[in-house]
C-alpha cells in the first residue's frame with residue numbers, strides 16, 4: 033500500500049530550516065531510538081548539505097540498548113552520534129562536548145585572527161513528538177535565559193543562552209518523515225510521530241503484538257500473564273483483552289479498549305525496551 037502524505041506545508045518547513053541554517057554552527061538531528069530510520073527525513077542530507085551535525089537518538093530509555101549500540105555504529109559514519117534521554121537528561125550534556133569538537137577548528141582560526149571566541153549556535157531538527165521541546169528544556173537547564181532582543185530568523189524565535197558558550201535557537205525545525213509503505217507508517221504512529229487518527233488503534237496494537245510475537249515473546253507472556261502465546265495475532269490480542277478484563281456484555285472482547293491499553297503500555301515502556309527497526313546489514 034502506498035501512502036501519500038507529504039503536503040505542501042512540509043516543503044515549506046524544509047525551506048524554513050534551510051533559511052535558518054546560515055545562522056547555525058551545528059544542527060542536532062534528533063531521531064527516535066526505537067525507529068531511527070523511519071524517524072529520519074530522507075531529504076535531510078539535501079537540507080543540511082555540509083552543515084556540521086550531531087545525530088542524537090532520543091528516548092534511549094525506551095529502546096533496546098544492544099540495538100541502540102548497533103545504530104550508533106551505523107550513524108557514526110555520517111556524523112558524531114549519541115543516545116540520550118531528554119526526559120531525565122541522561123547523556124544530554126555530552127552534546128556540548130561533541131559540538132565543541134566539531135567547531136574547534138573554526139574557533140582556533142578565529143582566535144588566530146585575533147577575534148573573540150564566540151558562542152556556538154545550535155538548532156534541533158526532528159519529526160513530531162521525537163522530544164525536541166524536551167531536549168531544548170534539558171539543554172537550557174529548564175532555565176530559558178533569552179539572549180535579549182536578538183531575534184532568530186522569524187519573529188517570535190529567540191536564542192537561548194546555554195552553558196559553556198553555546199546558544200540554541202528555541203524554535204526547532206520540524207521535519208516530517210516520508211514513508212512509502214504501511215509498515216514504516218505503523219512504526220511512526222506507534223512512536224507518536226503521526227497524528228492519532230491516521231491509523232486505527234486496533235490496527236496499530238495488532239501490528240505491535242505481531243512484532244512482539246516475533247521479537248519479544250517472553251516479555252508478552254510475562255506482561256500479560258499468558259501461559260501460552262497463540263500464533264494467531266488476532267487471537268492473541270483477544271487473549272490479552274480477556275486477561276485485562278476488556279469484555280463487552282456477552283463476554284466479547286472489547287478490541288478497542290485492549291488496543292488502547294497495549295499502545296499505552298508500549299508508549300510508557302512497560303512492555304520493555306523495544307526497538308522496532310534494526311540497522312541495515314552491510315553486504
Ligand SMILES: Nc1nc2c(ncn2[C@@H]2O[C@H](COP(=O)(O)OP(=O)(O)OP(=O)(O)O)[C@@H](O)[C@H]2O)c(=O)[nH]1
Pocket residue numbers: 090091092093094116117118119120158159160161162163164165166167206
Ligand atoms: N521516555 C521518554 N520520553 C520522552 C523523551 N523525550 C521526550 N519524551 C516524551 O515524548 C513526548 C514528546 O516530547 P516533546 O518534547 O513534546 O516532542 P516534540 O518533538 O517537541 O514534539 P512536537 O511539538 O510534536 O514536534 C513527551 O511526552 C515527552 O515527555 C525521552 O528521552 N524518553
